[in-house]
Amino acid sequence: MTKLSNRRPSMVTLISQALHSLEPETGAVVPSIQPAATYARDENYEIRQPYWYRRDGSQTTAQAEAIIATLEEAEQSLLFSSGMSACTAVIESLPTGTHVVAPKVMYHGVLQQFQNYEANGRLSVTYYDAGDLESLVSAVESQETALVWVETPNNPNWEVTDISKAAEIAHKAGAKLLTDCTGTPPCMTRALELGADISFHSATKYLNGHSDVTAGVLSVNHVDKHWEDIENIRKLQGTVLHSFDAWLLIRGMRTLFLRVEKSSSNAMAVAAHFENHRHIELVMYPGLASHSGHEIAKRQTNGQFGGMLSIIVKGTEQTAIDVARYCQLFYPATSLGGVESLVEHRKTVSGDGFPVHPRLLRLSIGIEDADDLIDDLEQALAKAIDE
Numbered sequence: 001m002t003k004l005s006n007r008r009p010s011m012v013t014l015i016s017q018a019l020h021s022l023e024p025e026t027g028a029v030v031p032s033i034q035p036a037a038t039y040a041r042d043e044n045y046e047i048r049q050p051y052w053y054r055r056d057g058s059q060t061t062a063q064a065e066a067i068i069a070t071l072e073e074a075e076q077s078l079l080f081s082s083g084m085s086a087c088t089a090v091i092e093s094l095p096t097g098t099h100v101v102a103p104k105v106m107y108h109g110v111l112q113q114f115q116n117y118e119a120n121g122r123l124s125v126t127y128y129d130a131g132d133l134e135s136l137v138s139a140v141e142s143q144e145t146a147l148v149w150v151e152t153p154n155n156p157n158w159e160v161t162d163i164s165k166a167a168e169i170a171h172k173a174g175a176k177l178l179t180d181c182t183g184t185p186p187c188m189t190r191a192l193e194l195g196a197d198i199s200f201h202s203a204t205k206y207l208n209g210h211s212d213v214t215a216g217v218l219s220v221n222h223v224d225k226h227w228e229d230i231e232n233i234r235k236l237q238g239t240v241l242h243s244f245d246a247w248l249l250i251r252g253m254r255t256l257f258l259r260v261e262k263s264s265s266n267a268m269a270v271a272a273h274f275e276n277h278r279h280i281e282l283v284m285y286p287g288l289a290s291h292s293g294h295e296i297a298k299r300q301t302n303g304q305f306g307g308m309l310s311i312i313v314k315g316t317e318q319t320a321i322d323v324a325r326y327c328q329l330f331y332p333a334t335s336l337g338g339v340e341s342l343v344e345h346r347k348t349v350s351g352d353g354f355p356v357h358p359r360l361l362r363l364s365i366g367i368e369d370a371d372d373l374i375d376d377l378e379q380a381l382a383k384a385i386d387e
Helices: 011-016 059-072 083-092 108-119 133-139 163-172 225-237 243-253 256-274 294-300 317-326 346-350 370-386
Strands: 076-080 098-103 123-128 145-151 176-180 198-201 216-220 280-284 308-313 342-345 360-364
Touching: 011 059, 011 256, 059 076, 059 216, 059 243, 076 083, 076 225, 083 108, 083 198, 083 216, 083 225, 098 108, 108 123, 108 145, 123 133, 133 163, 145 163, 163 176, 256 280, 256 308, 256 370, 308 317, 308 370, 317 342, 317 360, 317 370, 342 346, 346 360
Parallel strands: 098 123, 098 145, 145 176, 176 198
Antiparallel strands: 076 216, 198 216, 280 308, 308 360, 342 360
């Protein structure tokens, strides 16, 4: 008789099968959608399941959360209707007067939210240079700072912060560490394992990967009162991810490992080709050995570096805009992490108040043929600069 293996399936297998979520009643290999807005109680007027109204979630959303918690090796994950709603829930959970430390350059929506709360007297915020641990140490106030916010690699400069060391700095001061690793999804970086208290991802990006869902997710390594407050804010604000979007997210996550592997290899090819290019002043990509955070990124991402990079084009700001305009395969669109490649002139999108180089183009590299993407950028650069 053949002995059955007791080996636990790998993470790749678990995620590709959506945690082996075969429906026992029908045998369906694809999880179903439960769209109900309300749930009837039983004959004793007791709640049948954890759900009684849509703001608490649904079976479909809970399934997506379970998949992400498995990816993150988290105690719990919470899905929100957007990345900004997840970040705002964290910020809103902080008591008035709380001291927060955040990077000077980060996703512009969250940076604007911190600036708004600071201007209204709700929070005290000190900003540090992303990737610079000495700057982070200087920003943290012992026993005063409650939350340290790290975005790594940071958007759009792709500087890398050592998560383990940032956790040591935060915890020594009595603060929690939240990491935004949207650019390196949990198939690459598991921030909770590296010491973070809360992990955030814009699930719109790599987790979904098909540019048809807006979602955000928080994961935690230990459920406590603060986490319960965040969950209650989600409930009261009604920002739980809806069932159909959760179903699409489950669909997207089943190919996460394949998509990220392909986009990472494509990004490396694009970055290597344009490093030292006559029309490019600088390529910002942690996968390049010349990048200051290369070795840290290698440790934190299992040797993959993701599909995001930025280039600074020689010439004027209009030259950079023209390169984006002249691309034929890259879509000139905002967002990242999808199967299609995108190019964005970041200063146009983020506005004059955001500290970004005026000639920076942010590239989200998809799963197309790498040579096609390189040729497209070459022709756009030639048209914008040589003609």
